[in-house]
Amino acid sequence: MLRQYLCELDAIPDGGSRGAILLAEGVERDIFLVRRGESVFAYVNSCPHTGATLNFQPGQFMSFDNYYIQCSIHAAQFRIHDGYCIYGPCLGFSLQRVVIEVSGRSVYGLGITPR
Numbered sequence: 001m002l003r004q005y006l007c008e009l010d011a012i013p014d015g016g017s018r019g020a021i022l023l024a025e026g027v028e029r030d031i032f033l034v035r036r037g038e039s040v041f042a043y044v045n046s047c048p049h050t051g052a053t054l055n056f057q058p059g060q061f062m063s064f065d066n067y068y069i070q071c072s073i074h075a076a077q078f079r080i081h082d083g084y085c086i087y088g089p090c091l092g093f094s095l096q097r098v099v100i101e102v103s104g105r106s107v108y109g110l111g112i113t114p115r
């Protein structure tokens, strides 16, 4: 499995998110990272509803209250810890997870989980 440096932990706002690129199987994939304290969750930036990217502004992947990941197109909301959709047109579907490692203050991507 690859181990690719993505960013420093402090480059992700605590409670917020940012985008990144992960090279997976020779292909650059658009992903995003969500930080909760020292924990980081990451998903492929592709909504299960249509496959569109979730954000319309750089780094903006969250609902107003930062409780959920939110798609900017039809407002589907996903749980942060597992990417499961709890509201919207893709209810019951999940974002595709990216395996992350936080080592010291650095964040690495290890790969994309199969659907």
Ligand code: FES
Residues within 6 Å of the ligand: 047, 048, 049, 050, 051, 052, 054, 071, 072, 073, 074, 075, 076, 088, 089, 090
């Ligand atoms: S494209 Fe994401 S909710 Fe429709």
